[in-house]
Amino acid sequence: MLLNFKQSGLDPNSAKTVILIHGLFGSLENLNVIARALEPSFSVINVDLRNHGRSFKSDEMNYQVMAQDICELINHHDLQSVILVGHSMGGKVAMQVAMHEEQKVEKLVVLDIAPVDYHPRHDTIIAALNQVSQQKPSSRSEADKIMSGYIEELGVRQFLLKSLAKNPQGNFEWRFNLSVIEENYSKIISNIDTPRTCLCDTLFVKGNNSDYILPEHREAIVGAFSKAKAKIIQGAGHWLHAEKPEAVNRSIIDFIQ
Incomplete structure (x- = not known):
């Protein structure tokens, strides 16, 4: 493909x-x-x-x-x-x-x-992203609030939020394939x-x-x-x-x- x-x-x-x-x-x-x-x-x-x-x-x-x-x-x-x-x-x-x-x-x-x-350095980010997926926010500002409990830097949160989009059902979800990234994270940092x-x-x-x-x-x-x-x-x-x-x-x- x-x-x-x-x-x-x-x-x-x-x-x-x-x-x-x-x-x-x-x-x-x-x-x-x-x-x-x-x-x-x-x-x-x-x-x-x-x-x-x-x-x-x-x-x-x-x-x-x-x-x-x-x-x-x-x-x-x-x-x-x-x-x-x-x-x-x-x-x-x-x-x-x-x-x-x-x-x-x-x-x-x-x-x-x-x-x-x-060495692993994205544990906090991955935890924040998973929380957003689990809590299913109704807006980007709500997703930002969820992530702010994990990620202090506003710039990092804004960068990540660029990949938050509505799916055909009208729900917010990450454009990146979070589960696969998490499974293959050891290969990504290698x-x-x-x-x-x-x-x-x-x-x-x-x-x-x-x-x-x-x-x-x-x-x-x-x-x-x-x-x-x-x-x-x-x-x-x-x-x-x-x-x-x-x-x-x-x-x-x-x-x-």
């Missing part, structure tokens, strides 16, 4: 194509701020990963199958070369694609994630498959206040992506493209042009 996607910007026959890949609990809307900055100069494909947004649901969820979904999208558009930009989980998907299809990935931009295993060193031109962009990319990750990054460069966005955390969009967009455009 093909991922849900939104195509914008220039004609792919006359411009390079950039594929944008969102993170966990997100959707293609999350990277619209990057898409808008790229549209004047590139063909842009913004995707919903499996079990997210309006893409298909599947019981299988790991970096191998998510990377294959992107490869099928590339083949569907008959693209010989693409630029990949991925945030968080989407950054790992992008890295996995580059590992498998290096000849088709001209450049790779990874936003605030490293090719390493992570490392990608790195059988070799990828020679793609790669940029890792880190939020200065984020702990997703740390100095001790440097060896793993360079070992997997020998041409890796780094850019730090001051005053930004893990949601760097939302917190400092101009700086992030400029970093991406400077690198891929």
Whole structure:
């Protein structure tokens, strides 16, 4: 099955194509701020990963199958070369694609994630999401109130609420497949498959206040992506493209042009 996607910007026959890949609990809307900055100069494909947004649901969820979904999208558009930009989980998907299809990935931009295993860090968020599902709120504000008992940061709650939508019966439910994400969470926080060193031109962009990319990750990054460069966005955390969009967009455009 093909991922849900939104195509914008220039004609792919006359411009390079950039594929944008969102993170966990997100959707293609999350990277619209990057898409808008790229549209004047590139063909842009913004995707919903499996079990997210309006893409298909599947019981299988790991970096191998998510990377294959992107490869099928590339083949569907008959693209010989693409630029990949991925945030968080989407950054790992992008890295996995580059590992498998290096000849088709001209450049790779990874936003605030490293090719390493992570400790669980979404327990509170998953608990909040499950509470919303169980209590069946009649409005987004009611759902926000439920989540506020678990998640203090308003910005995180607002991000999650973007994926709360009414189903055909008129009830609010999460667009992402929460039960499958929860079942496969250990695979989502695990490392990608790195059988070799990828020679793609790669940029890792880190939020200065984020702990997703740390100095001790440097060896793993360079070992997997020998041409890796780094850019730090001051005053930004893990949601760097939302917190400092101009700086992030400029970093991406400077690198891929």
